[in-house]
Amino acid sequence: MKELKLMKGNEALAEAAIRAGCDAYFGYPITPQSEVLEYLSREANSRTGMTVLQAESEIASINMVYGAAGTGKRVMTSSSSPGMSLMQEGISYIACAELPCLLVNVNRGGPGLGTIQPGQSDYFQSVKGGGHGDYKLIVLAPSTVQEMSDFVGLSFDLAFKYRNPVLILTDGALGQMMEKVELQPQKTRHFEDLGWTTTGRKNGNGRVITSLHLKADEMEILNNHLQAKYREIEKNEIRFEATDCDDADYIITAFGLVARICQKAAEMARAKGIKVGVFRPISLFPFPYAQLKEYAGKVKGILDVEMNAGQMVEDVRLSVEGAVPVYFHGRMGGVVPSPEEVLEKLEEKFAGGVK
């Protein structure tokens, strides 16, 4: 029987972590994601024995994740934009040491202390490698509370499959809004020796978790290995949703919550006789370049809508390679665009095509 519940996005994500058999969560309060830490503090330990620890800072949180992830346990943290900035050093170490873990960024408007309202301005930080060095996170962008829940188990699976940190990039609105969610069944926490985990020496040779390789040629070998892994991820893990794109004259590209707003705008446009589809990248890394390009060849233009100054639009343009015009509409500082506004922009940009 389906287990349905009305839940806040942050709480659905926390509940999903417990059910995914997560072993440990380390976090620090920050709006608009504190419900994750609060929910887990209340629920997790008594139900599955999961460790939940409020750290003294995001810097400590991410380094606790590093330590615990090195043992091969299922470990996670969550934060919001300023907190994620503090974690970037640790994330770089985790990516280099190839430790599987789940990171969650409930994005708020920036820069600086910014606002506690939703934003998508951490796209670059999330997708292009926010810390130092050449590394990639697998980045998933949910657009519903259901996906906030579903992507948790998926993220752990991907993290362990590739020994790579996975980031769920969501926003303050999805974190706070309540929707119906179908919960996943409870998985038992399990542990296996994966051959690289540091849980106490086995077979006479100590294992080392490190990101230090002092010799340049050795560091390059590691870099080559990481890049080969990222190419493999690009090959296997592209996820996207194309709504009404097959017969569309125009496509709106958007991720996360904004894609839902744009779907409403597309419906309104179709009611007016303008054939609009919505292309929503779900995996932001790997980005669905080829898939978007295929659609781009069939339409007259693309409007990219984001809650930032224009970040994903750079990847959209890389996909389209100048085949059709790509316009951008963005709201910043925590302002969420309305469907009417998106429709208006669509008509404005493609006015020639509409008439």
Next chain:
Amino acid sequence: MNEKTMLDDQHYENMIAEESVCNAENLVYEKPSKVLYDTPMHYCPGCGHGVVHRLLAEVIEELGITSDIIGVAPVGCSVLAYNYLNIDMSEAAHGRASAVATGIKRVLPEKYVFSYQGDGDLAAIGTGETIHTCNRGENILILFINNGIYGMTGGQMAPTTLPNMKSTTSPFGRDVETMGSPLKITELVAQLPGTYYVTRQSVHKPVNVRKTKKAILKAFEYQKLKKGTCFIEVVSNCPSNWKMNPVESNKWLDENMLPFYPLGDIKVPDKNLQTDD
């Protein structure tokens, strides 16, 4: 090989041949070969790190916990501690070793966990992690090597650099008016309810080496009993960056470091268990 060495070798071989010398009761020195790798030493001649690594290895071997311990290496000269210690180890970002150790210990509470950190790592960039790890009373050992200087980066001023002590970033001596006073972080963490055993030792003389070993042994025994954080400061030297030879550096440590950082137990759970006997 010169003639003298050849003679010495011959003498040594003759000694080994004599059964009386090889008897078990005559054993005065044994390398903890199960825990120490046979590897070339990267530490400078006379550096205290090598001695502390060895003591750790001896204690781990003697306690028989080789398969039940995870160590955390810092950023600094001892970043490569895992090249000497044949145990599972994790290398931490600068200052974060105690947070990394916390993460490990929280998911593997039955294992022994220690962090090995220098003064810049533990008492400057990692002060927050150090204090909060101790305050939570994480059941780990924090082994703190204090030589009053940033060794690996080439002799810059550390939080523990003595007043008027010269370094590359205090070339006229540490001016406490503008650079602050040395931080006695060991006394600070002893104030926290989470710490169970806090002591300051050294390895510059044989007697102190023995006391430090005893402290490490005791810390792991307390960890087994889940008593809280054990914190051992080892006042050490840095001949290269102090610009002294090893003997001079130990003398300088005795005359300058120890008056400011007095040796002995700072917090002990039981008077009868004191290291200062």
